Amino acid sequence: MNLNPASHININVNSTTKSSDPAPQALSPFAIDIRKGLWARPKKIPSKYFYDEIGSKLFQDIMNLDEYYLTDCEYEVLDLNKSQILDHCQRTGGFDIIELGAGDGYKTKVLLRHFLEAGADFTYRPVDISTEAIDGLVNTLQQEIPDLQVNAIVDDYFQALNNLKAEDAKRTRVVLFLGSNVGNLKFVEVVNFLEKLKAGMKQGDLLLTGFDLRKDPDMILAAYNDSKGVTAQFNLNLLNRMNRELGAEFDLSTFKHYPFYDAINGEARSCLVSKVKQSVYIAALDDTVDFEVAEIIKTEVSRKYFPGQVEALASRTGFSTVAHLFDAKKHFLDALWSA
Ligand SMILES: C[S@@+](CC[C@H](N)C(=O)[O-])C[C@H]1O[C@@H](n2cnc3c(N)ncnc32)[C@H](O)[C@@H]1O
Structure with a gap:
């Protein structure tokens, strides 16, 4: 479905992922995942x-935020290495970029x-689960880079992987x-994801993945526990979203944002903790979920890597490493792999 009148830009919405317009009585994908997740332990x-x-904003x-170092670090990686990346991309001529979780x-x-600017022949296909x-992204691209083919x-993006395989791609992808997209996946999920991705790629296609590296644990924790409380709002917005979209009755003042970093396994985790014993009604499920005092909801994991683990992940999933690209402080790594 082309929703955009601009000549270079199309927006396609995969109806299987939309939570609106469910069949009568059918639960939305969001409601199904909430039923599964809030009745699990933990x-x-x-x-x-x-x-x-609201979450995207x-x-x-x-x-x-000053504390969220990841953006500046990866910006620097890409800025320092953009010519090298282009050289690899256009080795065989024109190419097509597919960005998963583009934000x-x-x-x-x-x-x-x-x-x-370098006159490369390429197209850009951003994929994101969030319509907003x-x-x-499309609005800013129209204004800032109007000549781009989008x-x-x-x-x-798990669905987008299936489409990659079905494509008859002639040019390098x-x-x-x-x-932090890859960091949000647990180790077993990363391996599955990369293996599936590899199966959908043809020989010579490239993958550029961001890996946040291990560093001072206090610096990592601060990125998920900022002094202005924006990360807390972001986390608590999940409860708001359930209130808005599922008719849930969460009282946000009875939950707190609780992030922690385990420097042994490199996982930064965000949770919501119920401050009281309570039961919350969710209209879309016509059911009530119970919380003990201090019971948690796990909401996010952000895994941090050593460069050697990134290398091992490439071999394990059948990719070859083309280059490891760093920022000046080596806080962040973008790995360029070839299928
Ligand atoms: C942490 S942001 C990163 C955005 C961007 N890649 C960056 O580096 O700034 C994660 C983005 O991935 C999207 N996302 C998360 N899970 C997704 C999924 N399963 N499929 C597609 N997009 C997803 C979110 O909507 C969000 O825009």
Whole structure:
């Protein structure tokens, strides 16, 4: 479905991922995941549900926080290495970029602008589960880089992987998986994801993935526990989203944002903790979920890597490492792999 009149930009919405317009009596995908997650032990909510309209805006605020070093570090990686990245992308001529979980594309635009200025022949296909993120990205691309060929897609990137395999791609495809996207997957999920991705790529296609590296544990924890409380709002917005979309009756003042970093396994985790014993009605499920005092809901994991673990992940999933690209302080790594 082309929702955009601009000549270079299309937006496609994969109807299987939309939570609106369910069949009569059918539960939305969000409601199904909440029923599964809040009745599990420990309770959990998939982090992809952070990104409704309010969550996507809050994430942009997070990226501007002093404590959230990840954005500046990866921006620097891409800026320092954009010519080298382009050389690899256009080794066989024209190429097509597919970005999974594109968000607002702030860092990707460093590459897109450079590639256009260098006269490269390429297209850009951002995929994001959030309609608001894709709409915002398309608007800014129209204004800032109007000559870019864009085919934007609202979809779950796990679904987008299936489409990669089905495509009859003639040119090199360059898949971008930037920011903390890979970090949000558990180790077993990362391996499954990369193996599936590899199966959908043809020989010579490239993958550029962002890995936040191990560093001072206090610096890592501060990125998820900022002094202005924006990350707390972002986390608590999940409860708001359930109130808005599922008719839930969460009282936000009875939950707190609780992040912690385990420097042994490199996992930064965000949780919501119930301050009281309570029961919360969720109209869409016509059911009530019970919380003990101090019971948690797991909402996000952000895994931090050593460069050696990134290398091992490439071999384990059948990719070859083309380059490891760093910022000046070596806080962040973008790994360029070839299928
Ligand atoms: C942490 S942000 C990173 C955005 C961007 N890649 C960056 O580095 O700034 C994660 C983005 O991935 C999207 N996302 C999360 N889970 C997704 C999924 N399963 N499928 C597609 N997009 C997803 C979110 O909507 C959000 O825009």
